[in-house]
Amino acid sequence: MWRNSFYNELIKITARPRSFLGVAAITLIIVLIEMAMKIDGLSYIQFITAPIEQNLIIEGNILNGNLMVFIILQMLLIHIPLLVAFITGDMVSGEAAMGTLRILLTKPVSRATIYWSKYLAGALYTILLLAWIAVLAWGGGHLLFGTGDLIVLNSDGVAILQEQDIFWRLMAALLQATLALLTISTLSIFFSCFADNSIGPIVSTMGVVILFTLLGSLDVPIFTYIRPFLFTTHMAAWRLWFNDPVPYPDIILSSLVLVIHIVLLSTLGLWKFTRKDILS
Amino acid sequence: MEVYPKRHTLMRTFFYTLFFILPLLGLSQSPEEVIAKLQAKFKKVTEYSVKAQIDTRIPFIKMLPVSAQIYYKQPDVFKVQSKGIAIIPRQGFDQIGKLINNSGAFTLVPQGSVLLQGVQAQMITLIPNQDTGEVLMGKLWIDPVKIVVLKSQLTTRTNGTVSADFVYGSQIANALPDKIVFSIDTKKFKIPKAMTGDMNGSTPKAPEKPTDTKGTITILLSNYVVK
Numbered sequence: 061m062w063r064n065s066f067y068n069e070l071i072k073i074t075a076r077p078r079s080f081l082g083v084a085a086i087t088l089i090i091v092l093i094e095m096a097m098k099i100d101g102l103s104y105i106q107f108i109t110a111p112i113e114q115n116l117i118i119e120g121n122i123l124n125g126n127l128m129v130f131i132i133l134q135m136l137l138i139h140i141p142l143l144v145a146f147i148t149g150d151m152v153s154g155e156a157a158m159g160t161l162r163i164l165l166t167k168p169v170s171r172a173t174i175y176w177s178k179y180l181a182g183a184l185y186t187i188l189l190l191a192w193i194a195v196l197a198w199g200g201g202h203l204l205f206g207t208g209d210l211i212v213l214n215s216d217g218v219a220i221l222q223e224q225d226i227f228w229r230l231m232a233a234l235l236q237a238t239l240a241l242l243t244i245s246t247l248s249i250f251f252s253c254f255a256d257n258s259i260g261p262i263v264s265t266m267g268v269v270i271l272f273t274l275l276g277s278l279d280v281p282i283f284t285y286i287r288p289f290l291f292t293t294h295m296a297a298w299r300l301w302f303n304d305p306v307p308y309p310d311i312i313l314s315s316l317v318l319v320i321h322i323v324l325l326s327t328l329g330l331w332k333f334t335r336k337d338i339l340s
Numbered sequence: 341m342e343v344y345p346k347r348h349t350l351m352r353t354f355f356y357t358l359f360f361i362l363p364l365l366g367l368s369q370s371p372e373e374v375i376a377k378l379q380a381k382f383k384k385v386t387e388y389s390v391k392a393q394i395d396t397r398i399p400f401i402k403m404l405p406v407s408a409q410i411y412y413k414q415p416d417v418f419k420v421q422s423k424g425i426a427i428i429p430r431q432g433f434d435q436i437g438k439l440i441n442n443s444g445a446f447t448l449v450p451q452g453s454v455l456l457q458g459v460q461a462q463m464i465t466l467i468p469n470q471d472t473g474e475v476l477m478g479k480l481w482i483d484p485v486k487i488v489v490l491k492s493q494l495t496t497r498t499n500g501t502v503s504a505d506f507v508y509g510s511q512i513a514n515a516l517p518d519k520i521v522f523s524i525d526t527k528k529f530k531i532p533k534a535m536t537g538d539m540n541g542s543t544p545k546a547p548e549k550p551t552d553t554k555g556t557i558t559i560l561l562s563n564y565v566v567k
Binding site: 112114115116117118119120121122208209211216217218219220222223304 | 401425429502
């Protein structure tokens with residue numbers, strides 16, 4: 061029974077134009093970035109590597125497909141939460157607003173099954189969105205710029221990873237990023253269970269993301285105590301896979317914090333959904 | 341009785357001259373002579389290519405050793421071709437050659453001799469005649485017998501000081517080294533977080549320790565093809 065319910069939720073997602081709006085926006089952004097980098101990428105790279113090149117020369121193909129994937133992931137993973145929240149924030153509250161939730165709940169399917177179907181469909185959309193970014197960035201990047209070693213710029217240094225050492229790191233980084241985006245989709249579904257309109261959960265999700273990001277980036281001593289517990293602190297943990305050596309304890313900690321958020325928020329969402337009074 | 345001591349003194353003087361003074365005279369060739377010999381040696385090799393293994397050890401750069409192919413053609417074509425990313429000093433291999441070939445623009449000051457790599461190396465300081473050039477000062481430690489540069493230290497206006505130690509092998513006759521170790525003073529590296537993207541570190545940062553900015557780049561050179 062849950063399969064039918066899950067299938068129905070997938071149909072609902074694909075039937076919404078906004079689901080494809082996000083994909084189209086991502087496609088356009090990636091194509092624009094790649095074209096811009098193809099035309100004038102070298103000056104961008106020279107601007108970034110200028111501090112190193114004061115007394116050193118960097119030889120080799122720096123601007124390659126692997127760097128493009130890294131740059132695109134870095135640019136987009138800040139904005140994707142909004143695109144994810146557009147879809148997942150609407151999954152319960154949208155139906156409540158339209159009045160279809162009442163009809164849906166009259167079916168001989170438990171509320172928990174409906175909730176998890178919605179949750180899994182939202183999670184699948186999130187994963188596919190990220191996979192599309194990876195395919196487009198990787199494929200386009202390698203087609204336009206070829207392959208090569210990856211130069212990873214950190215604020216306090218540079219790591220140069222050899223070509224054969226990149227693919228597995230990229231896959232691991234994508235899994236890590238998936239975990240971060242699943243936290244966002246879980247948060248927006250959680251808010252969606254409390255609302256009866258579409259826009260509220262989306263705005264709330266983005267509000268929380270912005271607030272936590274600000275709290276995390278402000279160097280005020282009081283925030284240092286709460287920073288490790290904010291999920292936004294761990295959303296950039298995918299970058300850790302490109303450190304050399306890979307800081308596994310940090311990655312495990314970040315993954316743990318994100319998983320705890322996912323479990324906690326999805327459980328609370330389920331709790332609210334099963335007790336939700338459908339008035340619309 | 342008085343003749344013998346005189347003969348003895350003459351003989352002693354002769355041997356001293358033969359074994360100590362003459363070699364010293366040879367060693368203390370004028371800097372212009374040594375540089376001229378070095379110039380002639382450099383001009384013998386018009387073109388070469390060589391395989392290089394570049395091992396960069398600079399505090400803020402993490403990378404594994406890289407293989408590359410180096411091409412040189414007189415007067416100033418110098419290329420490093422590497423499949424991956426390689427980092428070499430800006431004042432690289434060809435800087436010494438350029439300096440030697442342009443030695444007329446410098447005042448050569450002899451600085452005596454120093455024991456280096458088991459050789460009594462002649463030390464020459466190159467001071468530019470004009471203070472507008474890129475090179476502020478150069479120091480060369482030269483093997484006066486084999487006429488090769490054993491060590492160099494260049495101070496330039498934009499790149500600071502880079503010193504290099506040269507070790508020779510099969511290509512010593514052409515003054516081409518088998519190993520070069522560059523020692524570099526790098527400036528502290530800092531890129532704004534907004535540019536690198538690591539906005540929210542997942543772990544709290546420890547207080548900054550004084551950063552060691554001295555680094556080395558070791559280049560092992562093999563399979564020379566000299567023309």
